[in-house]
Amino acid sequence: MSAEVHELLREQEALAAEKIIFDDLFENAPVGYVVLGSDGQIRQLNPAGSILLGEENHRLCGLWFDGFVSEPDRSEYNAFLQRIFQSSGRESCEIGINNRQDRLLFVSLEGSATRDLQECCLMMRDVTESRIVKQSMVFNESKYRTLFENLNVGFSYHLLQKDADGQILDSVILEANPVYAEMLGRPLSELIGRKKSEVGLFSLTADFDWRPLYQRSVSAGQPVTFEYYCKHLKQWFLIMAFVPSPQHLAFIYLDTTEKKQKEQLAIETERRYRSLVCEANAIIMILNSKGDISFMNDYGLSFFGYRSEELIGQSVFGPIIRLDRDKQQDIRKLFAIFKMKIKRHHRGMIESLTRQGQRVLVDWTVQECQDFTGDEARFVAVGIDAIDARKNQREVEKHLDRQRRWNLFNDGISRRLSHSELIGAARQLGIVLSPPYVVGLLEIDREVKAPGGAGREVVDWQSKQDGITEALQPWEAGAAWKTRDGIAVVRSFPDAADKMNAKLARTIAEEMSKRAVQFGAKTNGVRVGCAHSTHPMQSIAELYEQAYAALSFGPVLSAANRLHHWDDLGFYQFIVKDLHTGMAQQFVEDQLGPLLQMNRSGAREELLDTLREIVSGHSAQVITERLHIHRQTLVFRKKGLEKILDVDLDSAEVVLNIAIALKMMSMTEKEYPHG
Template sequence: MTHSKLKGESIDPLNNEFYKMVMEQTPDIILVVRSDGRIWYANESASSTYGYSIKELLTLRIQDLHGKELAETEKSKCFTANQSALVYRTTHLHSDGKEFPVEMKCRCAAFQQDAVYLISVRNITEVNELESAIQTCHYERNQLAEDWMNLFQNAPGGYHSLHLDGSFIYMNDTELKWLGYRREEVIGILCFEDILTEKSRARYQAYAAGVKEKGQIGETDLEMVRKDGSVFPVLISTLFIKDDSGHYYKSLSTCIDITERKLWEEGILASENKYRALAENSNDLIARYDGECRYLYVNPAIEPIAGMPKEAFIGKTNEELKLPRAFCIIIRQGIKGVLNKGQSIQRELEHFIDNRRMVFHLQLVPEFHTDNSIASVLCVGRDITKVRELQDEMFRNELKYTNLFEHMSEGFNYERIITNDDHSIIDSIILEANAAYCRMANRSVNDIIGKKSSEITLTSILPELSWVNLCQKVINEGPTTIECYSFPLKKWFSVIAYSPIQDHLAILYIDITKRMEAEKKLQESDKRYKELVQAAKVIIVIINSSGEIIFMNEWGLSFFGFSKDELIGQSVFDTIAPEYDSMGQDLREVFEGLKNNNGSFQRHLSENMTSSGRRVWIDWTNRVVIDPVTGEFQLSAIGFDVTATKKAEQEQLYGYERRKRRELLNDVIHRRISQEELVAGAAQLELKIKPPFVILLLATPWQSLPQNTSIEESGERQHSVDRLVDNIQRQIGGVTWQTQEGIAILYPLPVKELRVSLKQTKVVAEAVTEQLTRFWQGMQIRGGISHSSEATFLIADVYDQARLSLLCSPVLYPENLLHYWEELGCYQFIFNDCSSQQARQFINYHLGALLNPEGKGDQSELLATLKEVITGASAQTIGKRLFVHPQTVVFRKRNLEKMMGVDLDSLQVRMDVSVALKLLSLLETTSSGSEQ
């Protein structure tokens, strides 16, 4: 056949019947493809697999059978085959469009001067599924092995294996954690006996020999030693493994930490000992009997009753011990009853000892075996002789109280309430009534008992009393008391009603006429007393034992500036009295001292305060009264305002000394006199000024008050400062005086060396400020602190350091209240130079364009934006701080860079600008401080 014929119509090249039969019967797909891809031949397997007829297949190309998503190069892969077979996997399409996996085997052959491709195609859907199942099986097997390994390593118990010489072959993670070792520190390094206590080593050797001899697993308790030397108990189980020749070559062991079990066993033993001790020392009779009524145990409480030792009871019955017949019968019957019923039984036994009657309450309880059969009977006998005697006494008293009930002067009746189907109260039946009630109702007892309340009404005697409302109130609220007036009898009655049991009511009628008349007179007297107290121009106050104000007259409330609701019920120390007065006196101690002087009048001068915080001096006359009935303590006090007199006395006493001290020390800190002149002047004033020392410069709250105050307010402010200076000088020690910047305290240090550490300074400063809180009355203490040194021992120099710390540190560290000169670091140099010409030139060079802006924004706004920009924060963060839009921040930044001629993103520029801003703040602060 020529080449042209091969490219023409399809002909069957397989004329050999044998090969034709083989190709038709093979289960694989056989295709013969021309070089242009046209299918030239297809067997029956191809037709059934692809869903096409053979005639349809011969009209297709081999590329038409490939999957839709395959690239063209993949579809033409079969044409790359040569004489050697090309095997690869791909996907083919069924006639309905479904894809399925296939394995293709291609070979190129020459036929009549043309190339044809012999292709064998096998459907490998089942092969893929089988391979996937095998992979899944491998994964699950590996996962199971990993899970078993994790379970072994992290099991709650320890596992290890040993060579016959005792060295470790392996150990799981749990046991390693118990011991505190790493794996490389144990395997091949340690032996098992190395981690046992000395006592456990001998025990383990004997145990291991026994396990080998018996050839089975055994258990024993051992004590292991951790790496840190601590000991813990374990329960170990060991199995020795033999090789093929029958010789032992290693061991497998499991360990369980039994620390908790040991503690539990020790707890049980302690509990048994405790309960045995309780039984042995109990006053109750405790005995245990077997089924034959023989004693198994008896506690010592039986000895004084039976007159024989407790050992004589064991193994014997009561009859054999010849105890009283009644006692023997009751015990035997009780034991037999417990054995028959399997339940506890209670009995009461009366016994006479030396003609003295004794009564016992017996409780017999069954004790069971683990199979629920009764093992023994426990008998507990309690002496209830006194209880029976009390019951007899109660019976006798009941007769007395019944007699008292009949002859009591107050009316009493007992009723049962009657309700309808809706549970509404409609009436009651009188069950009991005494003679007084009958006299009130003007009826006999027989005419009242068993009658309804509606028949025996007291409306004519007590018209204000509503019986139905009274019953309802008792049911809803409990015991109720109502006071009402009887017009016919012209008497007041207190009607007390309560319900002792459900649907029953007890009512007591008490004549309170005399009490009501006395209360009326008392109210009239109290009214006159209150009018007198409220009209007096003095302070009258009553305080209870807890220090709470329970009364103050109107003039006193007006004087202190409180309303009645603000003061009554509040503590005196939180309102009108400070905890410490300006003299440092603890007013709580004064109050406690007044409690011990009952009945006598005492005068006491103390410092108080008004609602506005103003300090006043009150001359109090106190008297303590104890209620003889309740024992309640009350302090009654009358006070006179002596503030003006007290101020005059204090000013006259301390004014000259304070003024001389202030003038002397202000002269030295302003360098108007030398240190030597100071020492001479201090000696005349008896002031001790000698290094080493600490200077605390405190800013007083009054410095923040406006300067344009009235003369009276200025005098009051100066008086407060003078009083504070005097109190600090007197209570704390050292030397205290007023300066332009505040109050200065020069406090000597309790050391001999001139070299003083910051730690010593802080200890002294904190101790002083803690004492100052007494006088500051809740206000914050803010101050600058410095101390003398070998280089700086002049008071003027140390004071300047404290002053600069107080003025400038709030600019640098506003969150602190106390500022130490030594903690300022390099800023100490800046303080001395911040007002120099060079510093001003530095500020002007970097910030000059912003200090005098020309129509480009407010100076404060520009500086505030610049301070935020140099922090390096985002525009959004800066916008939130300045309360502007982030785009506004970007615009302001560009404007600043244009005005200053710099790049604000440069680290060097930001550092220079930051220093300039600090210098500007310090310069403004020191300037304002100098002006003040």
């Protein structure tokens, strides 16, 4: 019995010793411990727990723990407490508590219930700092993710794939932003996880190997920047490659296409500007704020006879603007006066000197401008040779007078102005006209040149026509002008009114033809149609129409002649006026219709040639010789024609009608465009 008591006492002493150790650990633990009843009431807690709850130990016992739990975490705490008393294991949660010092702390609770389920022991650890860090990391990640996705440059992050020897084979795209996907024209989902060789920017072309960039960046210890042109996208990129870790490579892509285009435009603009300045047929000079020459273009140097090194840095007064040698003149005062004049008048005539001492009159236009810093004024002066300019001005005025003359007569004829209106308008241009008139219309053969230089040939031909037109301009009363039908000339002969006839008109037209040859036309390359006044009220427009008809239809009646008068058309004058009317066409159809409708073109042309010879009035012998046929063939063809046309070719009336129809048909075929 004493042995049992002794054992019991020893166990109690051991338990007391363990309790002392437990109490010591409980009281001095660095984490908070709290004992709760099954109803959540605080029954016991250690000093660390009191500190967390912000109140002395004895004042906390008996309080409800959920009174310290923050409102948002109250439901989570209740669920945690319920789990403890319903399970045999340990449970944990993380909640916010409001201690008695009005501080919000985040604590981690971990504990379990006693065997009798009447109490539970909880361990409280302050996780406020780690919770803030965690929330900060989540916030920063969200912030940087937003920044990453809204970058205005492309970005891609790659995991490198290497072989056994450490050589880079390829890379896998781990991250990329929307701008990079937009550059490639593909959805972002199609890029992530794919190999760079399959979907990356450099996969679009085979002319660039990106892999050495890794070694260059590692060797340099800093990012590598380079320019890259993607031919497929037709875009320029400024790319920065850097190595964030040994297994990764990142790229930043900036689209510089617009900048490159602007740079190229600036280069091209500067090139054109330099070309314009250097090749301009005008003096271009730049003066600094002191009046010293800082630039002069090649034309100006040639005009004044200087080399560039002889002028640059020299005052404009002396070499360019003449000084009076008999007077002592202060250059600074002269330039001050010069600047004052510029503010009032930007343009003026100034007598200048060439290097050889020759006086020249230059028309200067001067503009003051600031240099790019805005500090120093510069003066840009553009000068032209006033004498040469006046000569050019006279040429321009002459060209305008000529154009007004051409427009007047072409418009007057096309609108068929009355005789008095056309004469009155011509008088305003200094052209005096009074009947009778001779009107000539010249058609000049164009020279056929070797192939090539077609554009220049057209310019030369137009220039030659203009020269011939001016050469035909009468010294006396009259005018010459260019039309779509050729070159027209009207001559006025008031003193020859009583003797004006077709013979005199032909003589005058022959003089026009000779003068055209004298000034560039080929010897046999001029055809002339002419007409003359037959009564005082006959208009120039009517005579032009007659000359045009003579030029157009005269060769049908007399192909060998190169000069045709309106009178040469004879009774065909009445026909040509109505040549395109329905009545005239019906007359040709009535006389020649069956022959013209033959299917065999060769036979038709053969019979038409025979018919022309038959109605010409020549003898049978002459006709057979001209057609190179036998007499019996002629007889056979004549009978065939009579059968086709259902006529008697021995009838004078029939022959006359057919001859007229044939001429009308030829005139229609030979007529030139007119309007």
